[in-house]
Amino acid sequence: MAKHSVLEYYKDDLKENWVRRAIAMSIDSALIGLVITVISFIPIVGLINSNPLSIVIGFLAEAIMPTTSMIGIAPIWQAMIPYTIIAVIVSSIYFTVLESDGRRTPGKKMMHLEISKGGNSYPKPTEALVRNLTKLIAGGVGAFIFGFFGWALFVGIASLIDLKVGVDRKEDARQRLSEVSQRTWVGIEEDALPFGTIAIPEEERKKKEVKAEVKPESKKAPDLLPSGKDKEEKPKEALPPIKEKVEEKEEASGEEEMEVEKEEKVPFWKRWFSGKGPVDDGSEESSVEDVDTDRHVEDLPPVSEDTERDDIILHFMYDFDISEERAKGIYEMGYRKKKDLADAIPRDLMMIEGVNPTVAKKIIQKAVEE
Numbered sequence: 001m002a003k004h005s006v007l008e009y010y011k012d013d014l015k016e017n018w019v020r021r022a023i024a025m026s027i028d029s030a031l032i033g034l035v036i037t038v039i040s041f042i043p044i045v046g047l048i049n050s051n052p053l054s055i056v057i058g059f060l061a062e063a064i065m066p067t068t069s070m071i072g073i074a075p076i077w078q079a080m081i082p083y084t085i086i087a088v089i090v091s092s093i094y095f096t097v098l099e100s101d102g103r104r105t106p107g108k109k110m111m112h113l114e115i116s117k118g119g120n121s122y123p124k125p126t127e128a129l130v131r132n133l134t135k136l137i138a139g140g141v142g143a144f145i146f147g148f149f150g151w152a153l154f155v156g157i158a159s160l161i162d163l164k165v166g167v168d169r170k171e172d173a174r175q176r177l178s179e180v181s182q183r184t185w186v187g188i189e190e191d192a193l194p195f196g197t198i199a200i201p202e203e204e205r206k207k208k209e210v211k212a213e214v215k216p217e218s219k220k221a222p223d224l225l226p227s228g229k230d231k232e233e234k235p236k237e238a239l240p241p242i243k244e245k246v247e248e249k250e251e252a253s254g255e256e257e258m259e260v261e262k263e264e265k266v267p268f269w270k271r272w273f274s275g276k277g278p279v280d281d282g283s284e285e286s287s288v289e290d291v292d293t294d295r296h297v298e299d300l301p302p303v304s305e306d307t308e309r310d311d312i313i314l315h316f317m318y319d320f321d322i323s324e325e326r327a328k329g330i331y332e333m334g335y336r337k338k339k340d341l342a343d344a345i346p347r348d349l350m351m352i353e354g355v356n357p358t359v360a361k362k363i364i365q366k367a368v369e370e
Contacts (some may be wrong), residue, residue, distance in 0.1 A: 010198045017174050018163070021186055025159060029152045031106060032094055039149060040086045050079035054277050058147035066079045068366070080144045087143040088149050091136055091179055092129065100128035102357050108186070114358055118171065118183035121350060122357060127182040134162045166313030173198045174253075189358045312336055320363045326354050341367035 007014070023128055037055055045052045053061035054076045062076055098105045099115050102122045108114065117123050124132065135155045142154025159176065164179040175185045185195055309331065316327035319338050329352030335341055341349075341363055349360040 004167075004200050006198060006200060007167070010173075012195070013193055014173055014198060017186070017188060020113055020188065021108075022112040024105070024111040024113055025156065027107035027110060028094070029155065030104045032091055033148045033152060035094075036083075036090050036143075036151070039090065040083045043082050043086075044079045048074045048079050048082070050074040051076055054147055055083060055145050057149050058143070058145050060146060060149075078175075078289075080147070083147065084140050084144040087148075088136055088140045091139055095132040095135070096125050096129045099123065099132070100125040102361075112189045113186055114189055114356070115184060115186050115285050116195065116356055118185070121347065123182060123184045127184060129180050131179045133174070134158050134176070153257045168200060171199055172196050173200075188355075190356070194354065194356075248362050320366055322359065322363070323354065326352060326359070329353060329355065338367050 039056055041052075044050050044055055050073065051061045053065055058080060059076055075311060078149070093103070099104070099108075100123055103115060115123055115128070117127070137156060138154040138158030139151045142152075143152030144150070146153065150227065162176040162178055166180070167173060169177065170180055171183065172185050174187060179185060185191075187195070313331050314328045315338070316322065316330050316335075317324060320327070330341070330349070333348070333352065335344070344364055346357060346360040346364065346365070349355050349363060350357060355363075
């Protein structure tokens with residue numbers, strides 16, 4: 001993971017993503033195991049009359065509770081065939097239904113994870129099934145050998161391998177290899193790092209080996225972090241551009257807030273009707289007494305389009321608790337009032353940069369509640 005500068009820089013984000021997914025998988029495995037055990041108990045114990053422990057630990061049940069010498073008890077392999085079939089069917093339905101069209105499994109919902117597709121869309125049922133094929137195949141093998149314990153163990157191992165291998169082929173390091181063809185990925189709700197952020201550049205993905213060396217004399221900002229001594233001397237040049245932009249925006253917003261605090265507050269009526277903002281008369285403090293308050297509204301200059309646009313965007317930011325970029329995107333799509341978004345479609349809002357399925361649902365829900 002640390003071979004490429006982008007993966008090294010975002011290693012904390014990757015760790016949080018993976019830990020959440022591991023906990024979510026454990027929760028989902030427990031729920032699936034409970035359903036499989038209940039469904040398979042009747043055919044295995046009632047109809048086949050086999051060792052009941054085989055449901056939990058498979059062939060290991062024979063070592064704990066031998067039944068070969070018992071009359072009328074079927075061998076364990078006869079019980080494991082229907083158990084494996086039931087396990088695969090239940091798992092397929094569980095992941096296909098609950099991980100498509102914006103739905104989430106209970107584990108992912110508890111860990112505030114969501115499955116998205118590149119371009120801020122939802123995976124279809126077929127895509128959800130394909131992205132989980134590795135789990136289903138590995139889980140079926142494990143279920144036949146070691147019952148539910150084998151199913152959970154093999155699914156966990158297969159998911160880990162699927163996540164760690166093929167990094168140079170992925171569009172984002174948070175993808176599993178089986179998700180590459182479907183362009184799906186699992187991210188944290190309202191993740192500040194959109195799809196493709198934690199990724200090896202396309203030109204690097206085409207290479208069989210990722211080179212970690214950078215020429216220090218190059219004028220362009222290197223794509224990879226310098227190694228050795230150069231890493232300590234020029235760490236900022238290797239920062240991914242997305243992080244640099246975020247830091248610049250934060251610094252700029254901090255400076256703007258400091259300037260606003262220093263300036264005297266402008267009356268709301270003056271800002272709305274003049275369209276010119278604060279009065280700058282060259283002095284340190286602007287006097288409100290200089291403004292003619294007896295003027296009629298008709299005599300005031302018309303509201304400029306820029307001021308009206310800024311007010312609408314500002315209201316969107318406060319009403320929906322979203323960033324300025326997202327609010328501008330909503331404005332540019334033609335929405336002017338909060339209530340207009342009550343009839344919006346999530347897929348339309350997801351066309352706005354930075355609006356994922358979760359944010360789109362939140363915006364529409366707040367508009368409906370008005």
